[in-house]
Amino acid sequence: MQPGVRAAIPAAAFLLIGFAGPLLMVLGYSFMPPRTFSLAQAPTFANFISIVTDSYYLSFVWSVFLSLIAVALLLVISYPVAYGMAKMFGPWANVVTMIIVVPLLVSENIRLFGWVLVLLKNGIADGSMQLLFGVQLPSLLYTVPAIVLGLVYVYLPFMLFPLVIGLSMVPDTLKEAASDLGASRLQIFREIEVPLAMPGIMIGCMLTFILSLGSLAESKILGGQTVIMIADDIESAFTFAQNWPKGAMLSVILIVFSGSLVFFLFRRIDLDRIIGRR
Amino acid sequence: MSNGVDEPVLQLRNITKRFGNFTAVDDVSLDIGNGEFFTLVGPSGSGKTTMIRMLVGMDRPTGGDIVLRGQRINDVPxxxxxxxxxxxxxxxxxxxxxGENIEFPMKIAGVDPARRRARAEELxxxxxxPTDYYSKGVNQCSGGERQRVALARALAFDPDILFFDEPLSALDFRLRKTLEKELKDIHRATKKTFVYITHSLEEAMVMSDRIGIMDFGKMVQVGTPYEIYNEPNGKFVAQFMGEVNTVEVARIGDKRVQSVTDGAEFAVSREPDNFERGYLIIRPEIVKIGRAAEDLPNKVQGTVYNDYSLGSRIQYQVRADSDGYQWLVERLQDEPYEGKLDDTVRIGWRPEDSILVSD
Incomplete structure (x- = not known):
């Protein structure tokens, strides 16, 4: 046995037991009859059929829809900030980084409860509006926009930092050269900056999309029961409903969906070729 | 300063660029003629890069005007x-x-794809x-090929003036020599105005119609390669050209100067106006050594200290007995100095071969 292979055994065993094992168990349970707790039964497609009959697909559609909106908003919000951090703020970029990173030390749920206080009827937002302008706001909490706000707020760093890296990789001389050759700012943005920052843009979008797809706390805490997202369904199936096979089936679909998305996107879009490494 | 150009395409009038207290370009005036190959030369920090950035429009001068074909363009980006x-x-x-690189300026200008492609292949x-490079990635090209692609892209823009910011400096010697000549060929073929900057006067000599030499933000001398070589207006230009013998001298009479270090007297054939103190520049290749030096009016006695082969020539280092100055003397390879190292010899030169400069 080669020394490299031998040295890899502990890590491989750990991954097999700790990572691949549970996934395989989830896969196995998804083919077990509903409401059972054993893997030693005849496999069935009953769970997969129930996604249509029990309208679980709705929570799946909601998850994809809200995640797409969150990614789009994150891209629009983060791009200018990332541009500033990559090209303009200089030493102040570190301060901005700190401002964004420090809240991550507080648990996500607690930060979301902070937003509950803001959005609550007679909460900070509503109360301030009443005091300053005498306007009563409609209920902000437990709405779809509140969920999107939560997603954008929680996943901002995952979009921002890949974008900063992506934009730092665009040499200023290329933009100067394009400008010298007559290109307008919009043309430079389209022809030079975006294509060259594409690896960062892709990674940011991919990360935030997949994280949003699996998000749970935002829809529960800020959305109440307005919208059920897929992760919510999975949690219920494993806990209240005590229906492991159904939860496993939903997990498998989510994993296959997001996994194949990453796979095909990174397959079709050759990042090295985009930025001219190859 | 002689700026006499018949048909100026670009005029610099008292261009100054300050960054805080630092003056990068200091009151430079210059006319560049239509179709001329003009090279700005200077050591690093001389302000040539700042200058070209202003001329291209990436920086603005803090003083003076840039005039292109009669139009002031200071504020045009x-x-x-x-x-x-x-x-x-x-x-x-x-x-x-x-291909996409070369077509870029045409795409920006809205030229239709078929014409773009035709022009790119022409370039x-x-x-x-090779025309099949059209669809090759730029990073698959070699250094020299990339130079040509960059030049093709610039030509595709069809500029009034084409500027060059030391594009050859990263290449190896042989490739640089080839591309210098190619660039001059392209200048002839396109009849465009080229403005080139480099730190190498040698490179400038090969390509340029005229050369402007910059130092500490000032334009020191402007002239043809011949003028720069034969009539440098100061020690800086003379020494920038390459290895020269420099003697600090003071005027002691009509066309006579005296070395400040050892009191030796030399004859010169011409003096700058109102010359009092300055430098006598004697190029190594005009210095005679040994028997050939005996009849010359200007002579120095010294010891042959070392010799170096320069390919077609041999260079001797002669240490002067009087002040220890190390003189450089060059002979053609096939007519070497007849003596040996450590011999005491005389070296000398004709008054008309030396150059006397103020400053």
Whole structure:
């Protein structure tokens, strides 16, 4: 046995037991009859059929829809900030980084409860509006926009930092050269900056999309029961409903969906070729 | 300063650029003629890069005017100027093919794809690149090929003036020599105005119609390569050209000067106006050594200290007995000095071969 292979055994065993094992168990349970707790039964497609009959697909559609909106908003919000951090703020970029990173030390749920206080009827937002302008706001909490706000707020760093890296990789001389050759700012943005920052843009979008797809706390805490997202369904199936096979089936679909998305996107879009490494 | 150009395309009038207290370019005036190959030369920090950035439109002068074909263009940004630059880094777009790079300025200008492609292929041929490079990635090209692509892209822009910011400096010696000559060929073929900057006067000599030498932000001398070589207006220009013998002298009479260090007297054939103190410049190749020096009016006695082969020539280092100055003397390889190392010899030169400069 080669020394490299031998040295890899502990890590491989750990991954097999700790990572691949549970996934395989989830896969196995998804083919077990509903409401059972054993893997030693005849496999069935009953769970997969129930996604249509029990309208679980709705929570799946909601998850994809809200995640797409969150990614789009994150891209629009983060791009200018990332541009500033990559090209303009200089030493102040570190301060901005700190401002964004420090809240991550507080648990996500607690930060979301902070937003509950803001959005609550007679909460900070509503109360301030009443005091300053005498306007009563409609209920902000437990709405779809509140969920999107939560997603954008929680996943901002995952979009921002890949974008900063992506934009730092665009040499200023290329933009100067394009400008010298007559290109307008919009043309430079389209022809030079975006294509060259594409690896960062892709990674940011991919990360935030997949994280949003699996998000749970935002829809529960800020959305109440307005919208059920897929992760919510999975949690219920494993806990209240005590229906492991159904939860496993939903997990498998989510994993296959997001996994194949990453796979095909990174397959079709050759990042090295985009930025001219190859 | 002689700026007499019949048909100026670009005029610099008292251009100054300050960064805080630092003056990068100091009151430079210059006319560049239509179709001329003009080279700005200077050591690093001389202000030549700042100068070209202002001329291209990437920086604004803090004083003076830049006039292109009679129009003041100080405040016109690079994107709106009919000029363009070949960058030191070349600034090729790595995510685009050779063809897309060359077509870029035409695409921006809204030229239709068929004409763009035709012109790009024309340029590939003109720059001696195979036409199948059209669809090659720029990072698959060699250094010399990338130079040509960058030049093709600039030519595709069809600029009034083409600027060059030391694009050849990163290349090896032989390739640089080849490309210098190719660039001059392209200048002849396109009849465009080229403004080139480099730190190498040698490179400037090969290509240029005229050369402007900069030092500490000032334009020290402007002239043809012949004028720069034969009539440097100061010690800086003379020494910038290459290895020269420099003797600090003071005037002691009509066409007679005396060395400040050892009191030796030399005859000169011409003096600058109102000359009092300055430098006598004697190029190594005009200094005679040994028997050939005996009859000359200007002589120095010294010891042959070392010899160096320069290929076609041999250089001797002669240490003067009086003040220890190390004189450089060059002979052709096939007519070497007849004596040996450590011999005491006389070296000398004709008054008309030396150059007397103030400053």
């Amino acid at each position: 690079a994107a709106k100027r009919p000029t363009c630059m070949v960058f030191q880094s070349l600034a090729l777009f790595p995510h685009k093919t050779v 590939l041929v003109q720059l001696r690149l």
